[in-house]
Amino acid sequence: MKFIDDYLKDIKERGLYRELKFFTSPQSKYSSIDNKIVVIMSSNNYLDLCDDDRLKETAKKALYNYGVGSGGSRLTTGSYDLHHKLEKKVADFKGAEAAIIFNTGYMANIGTITAIADKEWTIFSDELNHASIIDGCKLSGAKVVIYKHCDMDDLKEKIKSHKGSKRLIVTDGVFSMDGNIAPLDKIVKLAKENDILTMVDDAHGTGVLGETGAGCVEHFNLKGQVDIQMGTFSKALASEGGFVVGSNGLIEYLRHKARSFIYSTALSPVTIAVSLRSLEIVKTEKDKRNKLIETSYWFQQELKKQGFNVLKSPTAIIPLIIGDAEKTVALSKKLFEDGIFITAIRPPTVAEGTSRLRITLMATHSREELKYVIVRLKTLGVEMGII
């Protein structure tokens, strides 16, 4: 088909063609990719739990007790006592009345936003929100008002010029490509003053931010003040799935209205059992969380000292901006040859001209290991005229 050939040719010419890499071992700070051992510097497995023995034991037990598939959607034959327990536990963890599990974070966002908003609604959405929020907004048919990234003056202006009783502000808690944290305290204040609902996507804050790892709401001490909290089991929690927590009414409503919840087979009991155990583990991992962020600050400083353009980030996501897409890919490839895996992120995931290496750290990365990465980055950076 010509349009497909044309498209593929075009993205190849522009350095935007994407290739898959295949893990051939569990995911940890060292993993085997395409049968080559490399240090993983781009995983969302922040606490290095994907290959955790406790979680594997839990999975084994659940496998023997419950089998593999779930057998149906949640409202037919796919709900297990484990799903029920996990919903209770994640609601408690997040300090909310109730919770609903979705198969992925992506499905949680599109299902929730489309269940809440329709064409009578106005949604205020940060310009750097995750694609699943953008898609949910589009699918809902609501009027979508994009405000400048974390810019409260702009949001205030836009709220003023878009009045009405059906309004929602939606934001990432931690922005997935930049690593910065949304000013949730200010957003909640503005929302309250103007009688607007709030929704936060805490995919990257869950397990990482806050005293118990409950995420950005805990980080800002805003318990009970965000109407809709979405999160995932798929990042720091090293499992799979998404969830939404909120009031009993909200969750009951989503159970009846969120199409991505209703019309999809439930997650396997094994996955749910792992998420349950992971929530318990994560609560107790305060030292790991602290180390993760301390290491991130140190690493950012070291990269800056070498002359790299690093966006300041209070989390483990460190964007090293290169700009040009092809150069970014070339650098990522050379690093891989050196045994370092850092993904190149290009448009349309990020804005044109801001292609980057999206470095993410795990709590288990040592400074010694990272020093090696800096040495290689420095050499390649000089060679390629980046620094």
Ligand SMILES: *Cc1c(COP(=O)(O)O)cnc(C)c1O
């Ligand atoms: C990863 C991510 C999602 C999607 O979660 P999945 O479980 O991977 O589908 C949603 N929002 C943000 C901000 C994310 O980073």
